[in-house]
Amino acid sequence: MSKILIIDDQAPIRRVLRDILENESYQVEDVDSGMEALRVIKEQEFDAVFCDIKMDGMDGIETLEAIRQESDTPVIMISGHGTIDTAVEAIKKGAFDFIQKPPDLNRLLITLRNALDKKNLTTENKVLKKAVRIQHQMIGLSQPMLDVKDMIEKVAPTNARVLITGENGTGKELVARQLHELSTRSSGAFIEVNCAAIPSELIESQLFGHEKGSFTSAIKQKKGDFELADGGTLFLDEIGDMSLSAQAKVLRALQENKIVRVGGEKEIPVNVRILAATNKDLRSEIEKGNFREDLYHRLSVIVIQVPPLRERKDDIPLLVNSFLEAIALDMGKTAPEFQPEAIEELKRFQWTGNIRELRNIVERLVILCGSEITKEDVVRFGNPLN
Numbered sequence: 001m002s003k004i005l006i007i008d009d010q011a012p013i014r015r016v017l018r019d020i021l022e023n024e025s026y027q028v029e030d031v032d033s034g035m036e037a038l039r040v041i042k043e044q045e046f047d048a049v050f051c052d053i054k055m056d057g058m059d060g061i062e063t064l065e066a067i068r069q070e071s072d073t074p075v076i077m078i079s080g081h082g083t084i085d086t087a088v089e090a091i092k093k094g095a096f097d098f099i100q101k102p103p104d105l106n107r108l109l110i111t112l113r114n115a116l117d118k119k120n121l122t123t124e125n126k127v128l129k130k131a132v133r134i135q136h137q138m139i140g141l142s143q144p145m146l147d148v149k150d151m152i153e154k155v156a157p158t159n160a161r162v163l164i165t166g167e168n169g170t171g172k173e174l175v176a177r178q179l180h181e182l183s184t185r186s187s188g189a190f191i192e193v194n195c196a197a198i199p200s201e202l203i204e205s206q207l208f209g210h211e212k213g214s215f216t217s218a219i220k221q222k223k224g225d226f227e228l229a230d231g232g233t234l235f236l237d238e239i240g241d242m243s244l245s246a247q248a249k250v251l252r253a254l255q256e257n258k259i260v261r262v263g264g265e266k267e268i269p270v271n272v273r274i275l276a277a278t279n280k281d282l283r284s285e286i287e288k289g290n291f292r293e294d295l296y297h298r299l300s301v302i303v304i305q306v307p308p309l310r311e312r313k314d315d316i317p318l319l320v321n322s323f324l325e326a327i328a329l330d331m332g333k334t335a336p337e338f339q340p341e342a343i344e345e346l347k348r349f350q351w352t353g354n355i356r357e358l359r360n361i362v363e364r365l366v367i368l369c370g371s372e373i374t375k376e377d378v379v380r381f382g383n384p385l386n
Contacts, residue, residue, distance in 0.1 A: 002116055003045070006030040007037045007063060008052040008078070013101070017050060024109060034063030038070065046073050048096075048115045053079035053086060061093060068094040072122060074115035078103060138174050139322050140315035144307035148175065155302050156182035161254075163239075163299045164277040166306030169356035172277040173237065175306055180233040185273055188232025191225045195246075196238035203246045205262050208253075214263020226259045226270045233273045239299065240280035240291060251295045274299065309351040309358060317343050319355065323362040336366060341375040346382065 004026050006017050014030040021028045029044070031037045035058055037051070049067065053060035064075050077090040080101035087098035096115045099108060138149065155162060156179045164172045173192070180190045198206050205215075209224030225234055236242070242250070253259045254274060258267045276299045285291035309316070320338055328335035351357055361382045369377045 001027050002047040003027045005046045005049045009033060009055045034058030037063055038066055041070055047119050048112055049073055049075045051075055051077055053077055064093050064095055074119055076111055076115060138178055139318050140312060142312040142314045144312045145315060148304060148306060151304050152178050159273050160301045161274045161299050162302045162304060164304050167308050167354055168279050169354035170306040170308055171355050172306050175304055176235045176275045179275055185232050189229050190233050191229040192235045192237060193225050194237045196241035200243040203243060204249060208259045208261055210262035211264040226253060226272055229272045230270050233275060236276040238278060239276040240278040240282055240285055247292045247295050251298060254298050309354045313347045316346055319358055320362055323359050327363050327366050336369060336371050336373050338373045342373050342378045345375045345378040
């Protein structure tokens with residue numbers, strides 16, 4: 001049941017609004033001043049607020065500003081003395097909507113439902129963002145991981161391009177996401193492009209977009225990832241697999257901060273921070289003629305080497321616990337407990353597949369074993385060499 005707060009210094013108005021809302025099965029609290037409203041809001045959580053504008057002492061606009069500092073609860077302003085200027089000012093100060101007295105019943109209820117829908121969406125968005133942050137958090141207290149985290153904290157606030165290197169499954173994408181989340185661009189988009197997964201004939205369209213009719217299947221204009229990431233971060237994963245022709249266009253985009261869509265002529269300015277990752281030795285690829293040396297130097301202002309799991313085995317207990325919780329929650333079952341000997345057995349593995357391999361093994365053990373996972377279970381079901 002949604003909980004609504006009414007702020008009005010006139011008792012008859014409060015009674016009318018309370019009767020209307022309680023008749024619609026809302027839970028209602030009412031106060032007669034802005035100061036009292038702030039006290040109540042600190043003690044209780046409300047889903048929406050109705051606030052009169054003209055009140056003795058702290059008026060409605062002042063109360064609105066104070067509520068905005070304490071809470072993101074939608075505030076609907078009501079007044080019998082309202083003007084267009086007053087309504088505009090209230091909206092600029094953060095009010096959800098403005099309703100004149102005496103309020104039209106249908107308008108009042110529709111506005112309230114819209115406000116509650118916004119509150120629910122805001123709450124869901126926060127929950128989803130928190131879940132994404134948890135999913136993408138970097139786990140590890142070993143010295144190699146502390147060194148990586150320290151480098152991320154130093155580099156993230158800048159606009160420097162970063163080349164992230166490391167074996168498959170080490171968590172290069174997590175490093176890229178941390179760089180974005182800790183940057184001044186964190187409110188912008190984070191666009192990831194897997195250069196190895198996109199055919200060479202389509203990579204340019206993916207990155208730069210295309211104009212209608214530029215090739216057979218181009219039935220409409222399409223923005224590329226450079227445009228979609230404008231104001232944010234573009235993560236070029238597996239950059240070592242990008243075709244030489246696409247590399248040339250990426251280099252030009254980095255030099256000029258402009259792109260041209262496939263089949264187009266107009267230059268489009270873009271403001272994008274580039275992060276790139278690879279599991280290849282790009283210097284070796286340069287010698288082979290597979291990668292442009294000038295692009296390498298553009299991308300590698302900062303290089304972050306992500307350590308393989310076999311060099312940070314002290315992090316395995318932390319990683320196992322994190323994977324256990326996530327996998328058990330996803331399966332709707334209680335997370336089993338790893339015996340210390342089972343953890344020690346995991347530390348003896350070589351981990352050619354790194355973090356990704358560890359997660360797969362933990363998931364396998366959760367599925368196949370009981371409430372307690374033993375060393376024997378790990379040997380039987382976990383060892384990738386068996």
